[in-house]
Amino acid sequence: GAGVSQTPSNKVTEKGKYVELRCDPISGHTALYWYRQSLGQGPEFLIYFQGTGAADDSGLPNDRFFAVRPEGSVSTLKIQRTERGDSAVYLCASSFQGSGANVLTFGAGSRLTVL
Amino acid sequence: QKEVEQNSGPLSVPEGAIASLNCTYSDRGSQSFFWYRQYSGKSPELIMSIYSNGDKEDGRFTAQLNKASQYVSLLIRDSQPSDSATYLCAVITGGFKTIFGAGTRLFVKA
Numbered sequence: 001g002a003g004v005s006q007t008p009s010n011k012v013t014e015k016g017k018y019v020e021l022r023c024d025p026i027s028g029h030t031a032l033y034w035y036r037q038s039l040g041q042g043p044e045f046l047i048y049f050q051g052t053g054a055a056d057d058s059g060l061p062n063d064r065f066f067a068v069r070p071e072g073s074v075s076t077l078k079i080q081r082t083e084r085g086d087s088a089v090y091l092c093a094s095s096f097q098g099s100g101a102n103v104l105t106f107g108a109g110s111r112l113t114v115l
Numbered sequence: 116q117k118e119v120e121q122n123s124g125p126l127s128v129p130e131g132a133i134a135s136l137n138c139t140y141s142d143r144g145s146q147s148f149f150w151y152r153q154y155s156g157k158s159p160e161l162i163m164s165i166y167s168n169g170d171k172e173d174g175r176f177t178a179q180l181n182k183a184s185q186y187v188s189l190l191i192r193d194s195q196p197s198d199s200a201t202y203l204c205a206v207i208t209g210g211f212k213t214i215f216g217a218g219t220r221l222f223v224k225a
Contacts, residue, residue, distance in 0.1 A: 031211060042121075042203050042215040043159065056212050091158060095211075102147060102211050106158035 004107035021077040025094030035091040121216035134191040138204030147207040194223045
């Protein structure tokens with residue numbers, strides 16, 4: 001696609017529920033990143049994919065968070081047993097990695113509110 | 116120590132002045148550095164990238180890199196009210212993992 005697309009744009013859920021956030025990267029971009037951003041903070045790294053595999057998942061806060069990218073394009077971030085502290089904007093970014101340039105293009109984000 | 120540190124501000128400058136934004140990073144092996152701008156309620160967008168020591172200029176923006184001091188800065192000349200935003204410093208560490216600082220809020224007063 002022309003840009004990075006994230007759905008849903010807003011998600012309100014109750015504590016303890018399961019949530020899926022979807023990211024459709026720019027066509028041809030090999031790398032895909034997930035970040036979490038709370039109000040007044042910078043984007044917090046969660047995970048990034050090179051193709052289908054997770055190249056670095058060191059930012060996932062605990063085992064309630066999981067992400068997949070089964071065909072090397074669309075990715076889904078999955079959050080189990082949501083907690084109020086999970087409320088944030090979840091940003092997805094993609095890049096074409098070459099020569100270490102790695103410029104990220106971000107989607108509009110998915111705002112998650114856990115009541 | 117945080118991997119990428121920025122003064123959170125806010126930094127307030129009058130219109131037409133030079134705004135100076137600073138960033139330090141902890142990974143001495145980092146080779147790629149970026150400045151992103153984020154307007155309130157929007158996603159970050161790239162302003163500048165810099166990979167070599169020294170200055171890199173693009174219009175009103177100049178990025179400066181000093182790897183020995185592990186320091187990156189962004190200068191905005193002739194600041195405009197439309198430059199009011201949060202400026203995020205980003206560093207690639209360990210492969211292609213991009214880490215962001217907390218951001219510096221800039222206000223340009225008309």
